Amino acid sequence: MKKFNIRKVLDGLTAASSSSSANAQPGTPRENDQLSLSYFCITLYYFGRAGVECYCQHESNAAVIQLQFLINEGALVSALADDSIHLWNLRQKIPAILHSLKFNRERITYCHLPFQSKWLYIGTERGNIHIVNVESFTLSGYVIMWNKAIELSTKTHPGPVVHISDNPMDEGKLLIGFESGIVVLWDLKCKKADYRYNYDEAIHSVAWHHEGKQFVCSHSDGTLTTWNVRTPAKPAQIITPHGKQPKDGKKPEPCKPILKVEYKTTRAGDPFMVLSGGLSYDTVGRRACLTVMHGKSTAVLEMDYPIVDFLTLCETPYPNDFQEPYAVVVLLEKDLVVIDLGQIGYPIFESPYPLTIHESPVTCCEYFADCPAEVIPALYSVGCRQKRQGYSKKEWPISGGNWGQGTQTYPEIIITGHADGSIKFWDASALMLQVLYKLKTAKVFERARGKEEKPNTDIVDEDPFAIQTLSWCPESRMLCVAGVSAHVIVYRFSKQEITTEVLLEVRMQSEFSDVDSPDPGGEQTPTLPTPGASSSPQESELPTQPSTGSNSSDGPRDNIPCLHSPLKQSPGYQVELVIQLVWVSGEPPQQITSLAINSSYGLVVFGNSNGLAVVDYLQKTLLFHMGTSELYSPSDPFQRQPRSPRKAKPSGGELHSTNAKDNSFTRSRSSSVTSIDRESREAISSFYYCESFPRKTDSLVSPCLLVGTTHGSVMMVALNLPPAGDQRLQQPVGIASCGTLVKLKGGILTMSLLDATGTLLPPSFEQWYDPNASDEEKEKGRKRRPASPPSSQESQDTHFAILCSEKQAKVVALPSQTRIYKHSITETSFVLRADVVQMAGANCIACFCANGHIMTLRYHHY
Numbered sequence: 001m002k003k004f005n006i007r008k009v010l011d012g013l014t015a016a017s018s019s020s021s022a023n024a025q026p027g028t029p030r031e032n033d034q035l036s037l038s039y040f041c042i043t044l045y046y047f048g049r050a051g052v053e054c055y056c057q058h059e060s061n062a063a064v065i066q067l068q069f070l071i072n073e074g075a076l077v078s079a080l081a082d083d084s085i086h087l088w089n090l091r092q093k094i095p096a097i098l099h100s101l102k103f104n105r106e107r108i109t110y111c112h113l114p115f116q117s118k119w120l121y122i123g124t125e126r127g128n129i130h131i132v133n134v135e136s137f138t139l140s141g142y143v144i145m146w147n148k149a150i151e152l153s154t155k156t157h158p159g160p161v162v163h164i165s166d167n168p169m170d171e172g173k174l175l176i177g178f179e180s181g182i183v184v185l186w187d188l189k190c191k192k193a194d195y196r197y198n199y200d201e202a203i204h205s206v207a208w209h210h211e212g213k214q215f216v217c218s219h220s221d222g223t224l225t226t227w228n229v230r231t232p233a234k235p236a237q238i239i240t241p242h243g244k245q246p247k248d249g250k251k252p253e254p255c256k257p258i259l260k261v262e263y264k265t266t267r268a269g270d271p272f273m274v275l276s277g278g279l280s281y282d283t284v285g286r287r288a289c290l291t292v293m294h295g296k297s298t299a300v301l302e303m304d305y306p307i308v309d310f311l312t313l314c315e316t317p318y319p320n321d322f323q324e325p326y327a328v329v330v331l332l333e334k335d336l337v338v339i340d341l342g343q344i345g346y347p348i349f350e351s352p353y354p355l356t357i358h359e360s361p362v363t364c365c366e367y368f369a370d371c372p373a374e375v376i377p378a379l380y381s382v383g384c385r386q387k388r389q390g391y392s393k394k395e396w397p398i399s400g401g402n403w404g405q406g407t408q409t410y411p412e413i414i415i416t417g418h419a420d421g422s423i424k425f426w427d428a429s430a431l432m433l434q435v436l437y438k439l440k441t442a443k444v445f446e447r448a449r450g451k452e453e454k455p456n457t458d459i460v461d462e463d464p465f466a467i468q469t470l471s472w473c474p475e476s477r478m479l480c481v482a483g484v485s486a487h488v489i490v491y492r493f494s495k496q497e498i499t500t501e502v503l504l505e506v507r508m509q510s511e512f513s514d515v516d517s518p519d520p521g522g523e524q525t526p527t528l529p530t531p532g533a534s535s536s537p538q539e540s541e542l543p544t545q546p547s548t549g550s551n552s553s554d555g556p557r558d559n560i561p562c563l564h565s566p567l568k569q570s571p572g573y574q575v576e577l578v579i580q581l582v583w584v585s586g587e588p589p590q591q592i593t594s595l596a597i598n599s600s601y602g603l604v605v606f607g608n609s610n611g612l613a614v615v616d617y618l619q620k621t622l623l624f625h626m627g628t629s630e631l632y633s634p635s636d637p638f639q640r641q642p643r644s645p646r647k648a649k650p651s652g653g654e655l656h657s658t659n660a661k662d663n664s665f666t667r668s669r670s671s672s673v674t675s676i677d678r679e680s681r682e683a684i685s686s687f688y689y690c691e692s693f694p695r696k697t698d699s700l701v702s703p704c705l706l707v708g709t710t711h712g713s714v715m716m717v718a719l720n721l722p723p724a725g726d727q728r729l730q731q732p733v734g735i736a737s738c739g740t741l742v743k744l745k746g747g748i749l750t751m752s753l754l755d756a757t758g759t760l761l762p763p764s765f766e767q768w769y770d771p772n773a774s775d776e777e778k779e780k781g782r783k784r785r786p787a788s789p790p791s792s793q794e795s796q797d798t799h800f801a802i803l804c805s806e807k808q809a810k811v812v813a814l815p816s817q818t819r820i821y822k823h824s825i826t827e828t829s830f831v832l833r834a835d836v837v838q839m840a841g842a843n844c845i846a847c848f849c850a851n852g853h854i855m856t857l858r859y860h861h862y
Contacts, residue, residue: 048401049396066079107124107126123161123163129174221240241255258277276309308333327339337349352396362418467483482592493768685708688753714740714801751801807830825857828851
C-alpha cells in the first residue's frame with residue numbers, strides 16, 4: 001500500500017444527515033451535519049458532533065481517492081484506486097457496502113454526484129465520462145466520449161478528466177475539465193457541447209459562482225482564471241495570487257500549482273476564494289499553506305503538515321443561493337483542522353477528534369478499567385471549560401449524530417503523558433477514544449535562566465518536562481506524575497478555582513544511600529524523626545526553598561525547574577505538592593523509575609537507581625529515604641550506623657547521562673533493548689500498596705508496601721499509620737524495612753495480592769471529596785474504603801502475593817512467605833509490561849513481550 005496514493009482523497013466533503021428528510025429543499029440548512037473522509041489509504045472515517053466518530057474499512061488494500069455523499073439519504077459512494085466504486089449504507093449501526101462496481105478497461109480519475117440526483121458521473125483517465133445509476137448501481141448506456149466533447153477545438157487528446165460539476169442554475173448542463181487545460185460545458189439532454197474554453201496551462205480544479213454565470217479554474221502555473229459562461233473566447237480575469245507583479249507590465253513569474261480552489265459568495269459583501277498551493281518558487285522550505293482571499297485582503301495560513309484536501313463549510317450548502325461561508329475544513333496528512341472564517345485572523349476550532357494522540361510524543365501510557373461511573377462526567381465537565389489560547393471562541397461547527405455509548409458495561413480511561421509535559425485523559429469506553437481533559441504540568445515551572453545564558457546540555461533540554469511515569473487513584477482522583485527532570489507533582493481534583501500563594505517544594509538530594517554522611521562545606525540533611533517521637537510536622541519538613549550548599553546546588557541551576565508563585569489553578573487537577581531532586585557533587589539526579597500514590601494512607605513513594613523515598617503529602621513531609629541495598633536487611637531506617645564521609649565524584653563524562661538503561665521508562669519506549677544491555681546498578685522498578693502481613697510472625701494484617709527492583713528482588717516495607725483525623729495530620733507515619741520477600745529472574749514489573757478465596761485485593765483508597773468545598777460537604781464525601789478484616793488465625797496463610805518479572809511469575813503465601821508456584825514466562829525474550837487482570841471470571845497475569853507476543857497466565861485456586 002503506497003502512502004497517500006491519492007489523486008483526490010477528499011472531494012466535496014458534503015454534509016450528510018442520516019436522520020434528515022430525503023425531500024429537503026435546496027437552500028435549507030441541515031441540523032445534523034457530518035463529515036466523511038478517507039484519512040488512511042483504505043479506511044473511511046466519519047465525524048459528527050464532539051464524541052461522534054466511527055470508521056470502516058474496505059476489504060481491498062486500494063487507496064480511497066474520492067467520496068460522495070447521497071445527501072439526506074444516509075448513504076455514501078467511495079471510489080478506490082483499484083478503479084472500483086462502492087455504495088455504503090450509513091443508516092445501520094455498523095456501516096456496510098450495499099453495492100460495488102469495478103471498471104476494468106479505464107482508470108477512474110474523478111466522480112460527481114449532483115444534489116438529489118440518481119446519476120453518478122465517473123470521469124476516467126482516457127477522458128471519457130460514464131454514468132452510473134445509484135439506485136441499481138449499474139452503468140447506463142450514456143457515455144460522454146472525449147472526442148465528442150472537444151471535437152471543435154482540437155483533435156489531440158485532452159488528458160484525463162480532472163473535474164465534473166453541474167451548473168448550479170441548470171442541472172442539465174455539465175462542466176467537464178480536462179487536464180490539458182480544456183473545459184467543456186456539456187448539454188446532457190442534447191448530448192452536445194454548448195461551449196469550450198481553452199487555456200495554455202494544465203487545470204487542477206474548477207469552482208462555480210453560485211449564480212451559474214461564472215466559474216474559476218486553478219492552473220499548474222499558480223494562476224486563477226475566471227470565465228464568463230457565455231464568453232468562451234478568453235478569460236474574464238487572470239490573477240496570480242502569490243506571483244510577483246513586474247513593473248514593466250509583463251506576465252508574472254510562474255508559481256507552484258494551485259491544487260484546489262473554492263469560490264464562495266456572501267450576501268453582504270465580497271466573495272471568498274480559498275485555495276491550496278500556488279506559492280512562489282522562492283518560498284523553499286516553507287510549510288504547506290492555505291490561502292484565503294476575501295475582498296482586498298489575502299491571508300496565508302501555514303499548516304503543520306502537507307494539505308491533502310479542504311472543504312469550505314457554508315450556511316447554505318446547496319446551490320442556487322449565496323453560500324455564506326463560515327469555516328474551512330482542511331485535511332492534512334496527519335491531522336484535521338477547521339478554520340473559523342468569521343473571526344479576525346482566521347483562528348482554528350479546537351478539534352474534539354483525536355486523529356493522532358501524538359500531538360506531542362507519548363512518553364507514558366496507563367489504562368484503567370471499571371472506573372467509578374462519575375469520573376468520566378467529572379473530567380469532561382472541567383475539560384470542556386478549559387480555555388484554549390488562540391482557538392476560535394465558537395462551538396465546533398460539525399453537529400451530526402449523537403454521542404452513543406460503547407459496548408462496554410464499565411467505564412474505561414486511558415491516561416497519556418507527553419514529551420511537552422502534558423497529560424491527557426481519554427474516554428476509552430466508546431468505539432473511539434475521546435479526549436476528556438488535558439493537564440499541562442509545565443505550568444507549575446519556569447526556567448531560571450538569564451537571556452544571555454546558554455542552556456546546559458547535561459539534561460535533556462528539548463523536553464525538560466516530559467512525563468516519565470504516573471500513578472492515578474480513580475476513586476479519590478488523586479494524581480501523581482514524575483517528569484524527566486527528576487521532579488514529582490501531586491495533584492488533587494477540585495471543581496473550584498483557587499489561587500495558591502506558596503507551593504511547598506520538597507527538595508531532595510539524589511544520593512539516597514548517603515544522605516546522612518557528613519559532607520564538608522555542604523548543608524546537612526535535617527534529622528528525621530524516629531517513629532513515635534513527639535515532633536511537629538514543621539520540624540520534620542525539608543527546606544521549602546532551594547538550598548545553597550554544595551550537596552544540593554552544585555549542579556547547573558538552569559536545569560532545575562523553579563515554581564511559579566502565586567499560581568492560579570483552574571477547576572480540575574490542582575497542584576498539592578512538588579518534589580524536586582537536585583544535583584549532588586556535580587552529578588545530576590537519577591531519573592525516577594517507579595511511582596505510586598495511596599489516597600487512604602496519604603503517601604507517595606518513588607524510586608530510582610539510588611533507592612526510594614516516601615513522602616506524606618498530607619503533612620507535606622519527607623518521611624523516609626533509603627538506598628536500595630539497605631532495604632535487603634530488616635532494620636529501623638531511622639537508626640542508622642555512621643558511615644564514612646561521601647567521596648566526591650567527578651563532574652563530567654558518563655555520570656551526567658540522564659537516560660539510564662536500567663530504568664523502565666527507557667525500556668518501555670523501545671522493545672529492541674535487552675536485559676543484558678541494562679547497567680548492573682539496581683533500581684526500584686515497581687511498588688504495590690496493600691494490607692497484609694509484612695513479617696512471618698505477624699498474625700494481623702497491617703498497611704504494607706511491596707517494593708520491586710530491576711534485579712528481581714521483592715522487599716516488604718511496614719507502614720505504621722496514626723489514627724485518622726487530627727492525629728493523622730500531627731503524628732508522623734512510622735516506616736520500617738522488613739527485608740527480602742522473594743527473588744525472581746529479571747526486573748519486577750507488577751505485584752498484586754489475593755485473599756484465601758482467590759479474590760483480588762486492590763489497595764485501599766479514600767473516596768473523592770472536593771478539597772475546596774465547605775467543611776460540611778467534605779465530611780459527606782470523605783468515606784474511606786474499609787480495610788481488609790484482621791485475621792486471627794495463626795500459622796495459616798490467608799494471602800497470596802502474585803509477582804511478575806521480565807522472565808518469571810511467582811506466587812508467595814503470606815505470612816509464611818512460602819513460594820507455592822513458579823512459572824518461566826519466556827527464555828528468548830523479556831516481558832515489557834504486565835498486569836494482574838480478570839478474564840472469564842479468573843485472575844490472570846497478562847504479559848506483553850518484547851517480541852510482540854501477548855500471553856496470559858491463569859491463576860488456579862485450590
